[in-house]
Amino acid sequence: MRKRQVVVRRSDEPARSSTTSSITxxxxxxxxxxxxHAAGVGGYAVDGCREFMASGEEGTAAxxxxxxxxxxxxxxxxxxxxxxxxxxxxxxxxxxxAFRVDGPHR
Numbered sequence: 822m823r824k825r826q827v828v829v830r831r832s833d834e835p836a837r838s839s840t841t842s843s844i845t846x847x848x849x850x851x852x853x854x855x856x857x858h859a860a861g862v863g864g865y866a867v868d869g870c871r872e873f874m875a876s877g878e879e880g881t882a883a884x885x886x887x888x889x890x891x892x893x894x895x896x897x898x899x900x901x902x903x904x905x906x907x908x909x910x911x912x913x914x915x916x917x918x919a920f921r922v923d924g925p926h927r
Contacts, residue, residue, distance in 0.1 A: 842907075843905055843906060843907040844905070844906045845903060845905050846903070846904045846905075846906075847901055847902070848901070848902040848903075848904075849900070849901050849902075850872075850899075850900045850902070851872070851873035851894055851897035851900070852871070852873070852897060852898040852899075852900055853867075853870060853897065853898055854867060854868055854869075854870035854871075854873075854887065854890050854892050854897050855867060855896055855897065855898055856868065856890075856892045856896040868890050868892075870887060870889045870892070870897075872889075872897075873887050873889075873894055874888040875887070875888065875894075876888040
């Protein structure tokens with residue numbers, strides 16, 4: 822399941838005659854389940870669920886439960902992909918810069 826968050830930041834500096842605005846887009850994906858089902862007996866066993874699939878519609882309590890394994894979404898590996906687009910303009914130039922930042926690798 823992918824969620825998409827869009828963050829718009831605007832920064833106007835009165836000392837300079839330039840305007841900077843950037844758009845940050847975060848795509849969140851929940852990967853394999855990491856719940857240790859044998860923790861109670863001192864072991865380690867995972868159920869093999871490879872990706873989170875919501876049981877219900879967005880905004881309901883069921884949206885936080887995986888349809889495949891029944892675990893809460895917090896037990897699934899969270900993978901964040903961040904994209905930042907920056908539009909920088911000044912009287913002498915008009916430059917547009919975009920770069921992509923992937924989340925932490927585990």
